[in-house]
Amino acid sequence: MTDVTRTLAPSRPRLAGRLKLALCIFAFMAVVPPVAHALGEPFLIVVATRMMIFAIAALSLDLILGYGAMVSFGHAAYLGFGAYAVAILSRAGVNDLFLQLLAGIAASAVFATVTGAISLRTRGVYFIMITLAFGQMAFFFFVSFSALGGDDGVALTARSTILGMPWLQGAEGMFHTTLALLVLAFAGLYRLTLSRFGRVLTGTRESALRMQAIGFRPFPYQLTAYVIAGCLCSVAGVLLANQAIYVSPAYMSWHRSGEMIVMLVLGGVGSLTGAMGGALLTIALEEGLARFSEHWRLGFGLILVAVALFSPGGLAGLLRRLNLTRDPK
Amino acid sequence: MFNLFLLQLLNGAQFGILLFLVAAGLTLVFGIMDFINLAHGVLYMVGGYVMAMMMGATGNFWLSLAMVLPLTLAVGLVLELLVFRRLYDRSHLDQVLATFGLVLVLSELVRILWGSAPLSVAMPEMLSGSVPLAGPMRYPIYRLAVIGLGLAVALGLWFVIARTRVGMLLRAGAANRSMVSALGTDINRLFMLVFAVGAMLAGFAGAIVSPILSVDPGMGDSILILTFVVIVIGGVGSVKGAFCAALLVGIVDTLGRMFGPIILKSMMDPAAAAQAGRTIAPMLVYILMAAVLFWRPAGLFGRTVAR
Numbered sequence: 001m002t003d004v005t006r007t008l009a010p011s012r013p014r015l016a017g018r019l020k021l022a023l024c025i026f027a028f029m030a031v032v033p034p035v036a037h038a039l040g041e042p043f044l045i046v047v048a049t050r051m052m053i054f055a056i057a058a059l060s061l062d063l064i065l066g067y068g069a070m071v072s073f074g075h076a077a078y079l080g081f082g083a084y085a086v087a088i089l090s091r092a093g094v095n096d097l098f099l100q101l102l103a104g105i106a107a108s109a110v111f112a113t114v115t116g117a118i119s120l121r122t123r124g125v126y127f128i129m130i131t132l133a134f135g136q137m138a139f140f141f142f143v144s145f146s147a148l149g150g151d152d153g154v155a156l157t158a159r160s161t162i163l164g165m166p167w168l169q170g171a172e173g174m175f176h177t178t179l180a181l182l183v184l185a186f187a188g189l190y191r192l193t194l195s196r197f198g199r200v201l202t203g204t205r206e207s208a209l210r211m212q213a214i215g216f217r218p219f220p221y222q223l224t225a226y227v228i229a230g231c232l233c234s235v236a237g238v239l240l241a242n243q244a245i246y247v248s249p250a251y252m253s254w255h256r257s258g259e260m261i262v263m264l265v266l267g268g269v270g271s272l273t274g275a276m277g278g279a280l281l282t283i284a285l286e287e288g289l290a291r292f293s294e295h296w297r298l299g300f301g302l303i304l305v306a307v308a309l310f311s312p313g314g315l316a317g318l319l320r321r322l323n324l325t326r327d328p329k
Numbered sequence: 330m331f332n333l334f335l336l337q338l339l340n341g342a343q344f345g346i347l348l349f350l351v352a353a354g355l356t357l358v359f360g361i362m363d364f365i366n367l368a369h370g371v372l373y374m375v376g377g378y379v380m381a382m383m384m385g386a387t388g389n390f391w392l393s394l395a396m397v398l399p400l401t402l403a404v405g406l407v408l409e410l411l412v413f414r415r416l417y418d419r420s421h422l423d424q425v426l427a428t429f430g431l432v433l434v435l436s437e438l439v440r441i442l443w444g445s446a447p448l449s450v451a452m453p454e455m456l457s458g459s460v461p462l463a464g465p466m467r468y469p470i471y472r473l474a475v476i477g478l479g480l481a482v483a484l485g486l487w488f489v490i491a492r493t494r495v496g497m498l499l500r501a502g503a504a505n506r507s508m509v510s511a512l513g514t515d516i517n518r519l520f521m522l523v524f525a526v527g528a529m530l531a532g533f534a535g536a537i538v539s540p541i542l543s544v545d546p547g548m549g550d551s552i553l554i555l556t557f558v559v560i561v562i563g564g565v566g567s568v569k570g571a572f573c574a575a576l577l578v579g580i581v582d583t584l585g586r587m588f589g590p591i592i593l594k595s596m597m598d599p600a601a602a603a604q605a606g607r608t609i610a611p612m613l614v615y616i617l618m619a620a621v622l623f624w625r626p627a628g629l630f631g632r633t634v635a636r
Contacts, residue, residue, distance in 0.1 A: 071421060118619060122626045125359065128421070129561040130622045133615040136554060140611040146604065254554055258367065258429050265426040298437040304430025308423045309415055 015194075018273040022186060025276060029179055033172050045171045046243070051283040052178045053239045056185050058263045058279035059272060060232035065261070066270035067193055068225045069205035070120075071128045073257050074135020078230045080142060080252030081107045082237020087154055087247040097160040097168065097177075097238070104234035111138070112230030116223050135257055142249040153248020160242055168242055178239055182276075185232060189272055192228070201225050205270075266307060268316020277315055332466045337587045338580060339462075343472045345579025346479030350534035351552055352559040352571040353486055354527015360503040360566015362520055364413070365421050367428040370553025371435040372528045376401050376535025377544035378439055381448040390453035390540075397536040398529055405528025409521050417520065436546050447543035475537055482530070483572055490568055499523065503566040555582075558618045564631025574629060578614050585613040 029048060036044035057079060064070040085104035094100070115134040122130050148154050159168040167173040192198050203211045204218040211218055241247045250256070259282070267278020285303065289296035311318050355369045379400050383393035412431065416424050456474050459467040490496035498519055501509045510516040535548070542548065559578050563570025590606030597605070621629060 065422075071425075118623055122622055125363070125365065125421070125565055126561060126622060126626060126628070128365070129557050130619060132554065132557060133561075133618045133622075137612045137615045137619075140615075141608060144604075144607040144611065146607070255550075258425065261422065261425050262429050265422045269422060295437050295441055297433040298441070301430040301433030301435075301437065305412060305427050305434065308419075308427030308430065309412065312419065312423060 018271055019190070022273040022276065025273070025280070026179070026183055026186075029182075033175055042171060045175050047284070047287050049171070049175045049178050049243055050240075050287070051280045052175075052182045053236050053243060054260075054263065054283050055276045055279040056178075056182050056239070057233050057236035057260055058267070058275045059182075059185050059189055060229045060236065061260050062264055062269070062272060062275035063189060063193070063201075063232070064222075064225050064229045065264055066275065067198065067205060068201050068222055070222060070226065071131075071261070072119075072226075072229075073128045073132040073254065073261070074115075074138070075131075075229070075233055075260050076252045076254070076256035077111070077135045077138035078108045078233035079237040079240060079256065080138060080249065081111065081230075082234035082239075083241035083247045083251050084142060084148065084237075085234070086160060086238055086241040087148055087156060090156055090158075090160070091148075095158070095161045096164070097162045097242075100160055101235060101238050104238050105231045108230040108234040109227055112227040113223070116226035116230075120219060120222055120226070132254060132257070135252065135254060139249055139252045139254070142252065149248070151249065153246060153250065156241065156245045156247065159245060160238075174243055178243075181235060181239065185235070186272060186276065189232075193272065197221065197224070262304060264314075266304070266314045268314040268319075271316050274314065274316035281315065332462065332464045333587070334584075335463060336466055336468065337583050339468060339472065339476070341580030341583035342576060343476050343479075343579070344583055345576035346476050346483075347534050347538055348552070348555055348559050348579055349572050349575035350479055350482060351531045352556045352563070352575055353483075353568055354523070354530045355556055356560045356563065356566055356568060356571045357499065357503070357523045358527055359560060361499065361506060361523060362417055363506075364417060365424045365428065366413070367425060367553065368408070368431040368435065369527070369531055369556065370549035370551075371432050372401060372405065372531040372549075373535040373552055374439065374544075374546065374549035375404055375435065376532025377450075377539045377548060378443055378448070378535075379532065380536035380539045381443070381450050381544045384450050390451070394533075394536055397532055401532025401535075402525050402529040404532070405525040406521070408528070409524045413524060414517070414521075432549070436549070440546050445546055447545040448539075449543050450539040452540040471540060475541070478537060482533070486568055495519075495522070555614065558614055561628055562618050562621045564628030567628070567630040570628060570630030578617070581617055582614050586610040589613070 029052060032048040033045050036042055036048075057075070060078075061072065061075045064072055082101075082104035085107060086100045089095075089100050089103055111134075115131070119127055119130045119134065142148070143151050159166075159174070162168065162177070168177060193202070200211065200216055200221050203216070204221060208218045237251065240251060263278040263282045264275050265278070266282055267276065268274025285300055286296070289299050293299070307314060313320065351369065351373050355366060358364050358366050358369070376397055379397050380393055383396045384390065387393055387396075408431070412427060416427055452471055456471045459469045460473070462468045488496075490499055498509060498514055502514075502516065502519060506516060509519075535544075555578060559571055559574045562578065563572070563574030589610045590602055593602035593606050593609075596602070625631070
């Protein structure tokens with residue numbers, strides 16, 4: 001008997017198209033540093049690094065939100081755990097990136113397991129709100145953490161080292177490390193979502209009841225996805241702290257969580273390429289509009305409202321409709 | 330000690346009443362339309378700014394307050410017509426995207442129109458004194474008036490919801506929207522009404538709080554999240570639940586900030602207690618909410634129907 005989860009895999013052509021698009025994005029990002037130098041605008045490398053850091057965060061959220069239909073409104077908390085892992089360890093004299101990653105991931109795993117197990121008792125709007133509550137708890141914990149600057153945050157003395165080497169100190173080292181981690185995160189999630197685990201998760205998204213009927217208990221799958229997403233997001237947090245050389249509770253405010261959902265919806269929920277594209281676009285828009293005017297939020301907000309009203313499914317939906325009109329078959 | 334407790338209890342009640350005014354409209358929008366509206370806090374802010382603007386123009390508190398009501402009602406109607414109406418049958422995620430965008434747009438518009446600096450609104454002459462509370466403590470009349478006004482609004486809402494035809498439709502709509510629609514009620518007009526009145530109540534709350542707190546572009550954000558907490562604790566769609574939960578959240582938050590450190594100090598050394606108190610006090614309402622949802626996943630007054 002074949003595994004029933006096989007029938008839950010997405011169609012091959014669409015998958016291949018998405019993968020091709022993702023590879024195009026990676027290739028495009030890879031040529032940013034030389035192009036930025038050629039244009040005499042090295043600032044672009046920093047912007048591109050930020051874009052990719054948030055792409056990692058958006059990918060992690062897409063696993064639970066897009067593939068598991070768990071709308072977490074507290075995902076920025078994990079960004080904060082990663083960032084504070086850097087701040088706390090570097091203060092204790094531990095500057096190695098891998099140890100900091102490990103600490104951030106461990107802290108996130110613990111927090112995600114406990115809060116995920118409680119949150120998954122609720123459904124729909126209540127799930128959104130209880131994850132928001134846990135996110136706010138984490139936020140206020142670090143706001144009142146006066147040893148680490150409290151509300152104002154804390155500046156780091158230097159970026160982390162990799163195996164004792166100061167590879168992250170320059171903008172390009174930071175850029176390439178981030179790009180490598182983004183590709184790794186994408187590849188890992190791509191494998192994961194196509195695995196048996198990923199297909200069960202997708203099935204749960206479509207109908208938890210039917211999955212139960214064919215013999216799966218959704219809870220362990222959902223909780224595992226929730227924990228993996230939290231851990232991956234903390235990786236983005238570690239990178240964010242290193243990129244800004246500064247850590248503050250603002251990384252984990254509900255605005256940040258909302259912004260992460262916005263990235264996903266903008267790009268297209270439930271497709272890794274869409275999540276990545278949405279994050280890249282959101283940060284690029286923010287940075288671009290901010291150079292244009294100090295009231296950039298007005299324009300950004302109008303764009304969000306327009307996308308929500310006129311382009312359901314975000315960028316991915318738009319591309320799909322363009323494809324349909326071009327090729328009626 | 331008892332006097333201090335009484336004082337903080339009143340402060341908590343006043344804060345709770347305010348939360349209720351904002352939450353009442355939002356819980357109906359949530360419950361009846363199954364709509365996630367992140368922009369509700371912005372309406373509270375708009376109420377504050379309209380009040381400040383009217384005070385600047387007329388100088389009369391009561392006239393300004395009376396003007397806030399139709400103006401915020403109009404803002405609510407315009408938003409409903411332009412944006413919200415098209416989003417009712419969309420997914421929660423599209424609603425989050427659109428209303429998050431609206432928060433950015435409206436906050437930035439307010440910044441452009443009135444600047445980022447906080448504005449203050451003068452208290453009306455007749456409510457500016459204070460009355461003696463037990464012992465040597467005195468309590469500001471204005472805060473008592475806010476409690477009174479809020480209770481009056483709550484009573485009025487209860488009457489409308491429990492005793493009138495519109496209220497009956499609202500309750501039916503919260504229980505089963507498609508059935509109400511099938512029975513021949515124009516559900517879209519009902520939505521519009523609920524949304525506009527909710528906007529007006531939030532604006533009203535923003536206006537009456539403006540003499541106590543200052544009016545600034547961030548005021549909507551801080552109250553929005555607490556409003557969500559109130560709605561979820563009370564049970565989505567239940568105005569009665571929102572009322573009880575608002576008072577609970579207001580009082581727990583206020584008393585927690587005041588007495589948390591004092592209680593902790595009796596148990597551990599002062600420095601650690603001060604740190605722990607600062608850490609736990611702002612988290613208290615969220616812990617309360619998580620606990621409520623843990624034992625009652627649909628809130629205190631919510632129906633346990635799977636959506």
